[in-house]
Amino acid sequence: MSDKLESLLAPLVEDLGYEFVGIEYQSNPKNRLIRLYIDRPEVGIGIDDCERVSREVSALLDVEDPVSGQYTLEVSSPGIERPLFTxxxxxxxxxxxxxxxxxxxxxxxxxxxxxxxxxxxxxxxxxxxxxxxxxxxxxxxxxxxxxxxxxxxxxxxx
CATH class of the missing domain: 2.30.30.180 (Ribosome maturation factor RimP, C-terminal domain)
Incomplete structure (x- = not known):
């Protein structure tokens, strides 16, 4: 599922002017979680950036509907303990x-x-x-x- 979400969301994030760092998908039946990490290497990420990406990603997920049922979407900067995906x-x-x-x-x-x-x-x-x-x-x-x-x-x- 992470690969499917990545191929759907990475181009959108990059079109918005951000680096797509990676995605975590946790499929707990009661509470699915999509955690998306974004960055802007020279500038960093603020709350406004996370909100902007969250709005756009939510709209795309609503249209494409890759995750059945309810889920929580989190958009975050990678932080000091940056996750490494590749x-x-x-x-x-x-x-x-x-x-x-x-x-x-x-x-x-x-x-x-x-x-x-x-x-x-x-x-x-x-x-x-x-x-x-x-x-x-x-x-x-x-x-x-x-x-x-x-x-x-x-x-x-x-």
Whole structure:
């Protein structure tokens, strides 16, 4: 369903002048959720941007009706712990710390937190505690940047 929603919504978001970062779809029968992440790299995202995209996306979803029943639509900036959906997004943040949750265990584990060494469309290499792990992008359930918030706050104070 996420792929279907992405192919429907990404062109609209980009036509509105925003970067389509990604989409999360949670299909709980009582409360379906579509969470859409947008960005404007040099400027950032404000409430007005989220409202604008939300109005346009809602109108398109009403016409196309890809999700049966009721759902909640959230439009958000990626924030400091930016979600990562594609190999290209990982590649954009080489050298940064990331947390990755795999759909199934690799090397006996599903959770990895380390520095992004390299990435392409198919694989991401993370360095975790001095060891390199090659993770298949298609096997990633969820991933996001994991900046050292304390260090960032310390930098702001100086």
């Amino acid at each position: 190999g290209a997004q990982f590649a954009q943040f080489v050298g940064e710390m990331a947390k990755v949750m795999l759909a199934a265990p690799v090397e006996g584990r599903r959770k990895f937190k380390g520095v992004i060494v390299s990435a392409d469309d198919d694989e991401v290499i993370l360095e975790v505690d001095g060891e390199r792990h090659t993770l298949v992008v298609a096997d990633i359930q969820r991933a996001n940047l994991a900046p050292d918030v304390d260090a960032l706050l310390a930098e702001k104070r100086h």
